[in-house]
Amino acid sequence: EAGVTQFPSHSVIEKGQTVTLRCDPISGHDNLYWYRRVMGKEIKFLLHFVKESKQDESGMPNNRFLAERTGGTYSTLKVQPAELEDSGVYFCASSQVLQAQGQFFGPGTRLTVL
Amino acid sequence: DAKTTQPTSMDCAEGRAANLPCNHSTISGNEYVYWYRQIHSQGPQYIIHGLKNNETNEMASLIITEDRKSSTLILPHATLRDTAVYYCIVRVANYNAGNMLTFGGGTRLMVKP
Numbered sequence: 001e002a003g004v005t006q007f008p009s010h011s012v013i014e015k016g017q018t019v020t021l022r023c024d025p026i027s028g029h030d031n032l033y034w035y036r037r038v039m040g041k042e043i044k045f046l047l048h049f050v051k052e053s054k055q056d057e058s059g060m061p062n063n064r065f066l067a068e069r070t071g072g073t074y075s076t077l078k079v080q081p082a083e084l085e086d087s088g089v090y091f092c093a094s095s096q097v098l099q100a101q102g103q104f105f106g107p108g109t110r111l112t113v114l
Numbered sequence: 115d116a117k118t119t120q121p122t123s124m125d126c127a128e129g130r131a132a133n134l135p136c137n138h139s140t141i142s143g144n145e146y147v148y149w150y151r152q153i154h155s156q157g158p159q160y161i162i163h164g165l166k167n168n169e170t171n172e173m174a175s176l177i178i179t180e181d182r183k184s185s186t187l188i189l190p191h192a193t194l195r196d197t198a199v200y201y202c203i204v205r206v207a208n209y210n211a212g213n214m215l216t217f218g219g220g221t222r223l224m225v226k227p
């Protein structure tokens with residue numbers, strides 16, 4: 001079974017540019033989560049999809065961040081325009097609806113904003 | 115979700131058992147204890163979880179005190195590849211929708227030869 005995949009693994013952009021991160025969850029997982037760790041801080045929740053619907057987006061920092069999950073499969077997280085403080089590692093995780101094990105994480109996308 | 119307290123760092127000799135403690139004195143009756151770890155440059159990895167009873171799987175054992183206010187993750191024979199940050203997380207296991215994970219600082223375990 002393939003795990004959660006994320007693309008790209010690294011992204012370096014300049015302040016003001018736009019970046020789109022992609023996450024492919026484990027096949028059949030309805031729940032998809034985005035988290036991030038900014039430099040020196042703890043891993044923080046951003047938002048949660050159930051299929052294509054946003055279940056909880058309380059962790060989204062501001063309106064420069066837009067997450068989508070069209071068709072309930074893969075998800076994208078767009079940052080527009082990127083700011084210096086957006087640098088960090090963005091993780092995606094997925095889980096089945098009925099699963100006590102919690103969430104399976106991807107390897108993350110390291111975003112550097114210069 | 116209840117807050118957890120873990121030591122910042124621990125060392126363990128290779129081949130010995132690693133015992134990682136976690137305090138969760140405000141845990142409520144419907145909250146589970148989950149353990150994840152993050153090996154350098156990888157995403158967090160699920161290890162084990164439990165409610166009241168002790169649990170064991172191929173990776174580790176979880177010992178939860180009778181009052182449920184603390185727990186210990188045990189790696190029975192630590193290897194160098196177990197060097198990672200270990201997170202103890204308390205959360206409700208919502209079987210219908212799933213809940214976010216609240217990560218603290220974790221314990222940085224260093225397994226030494």
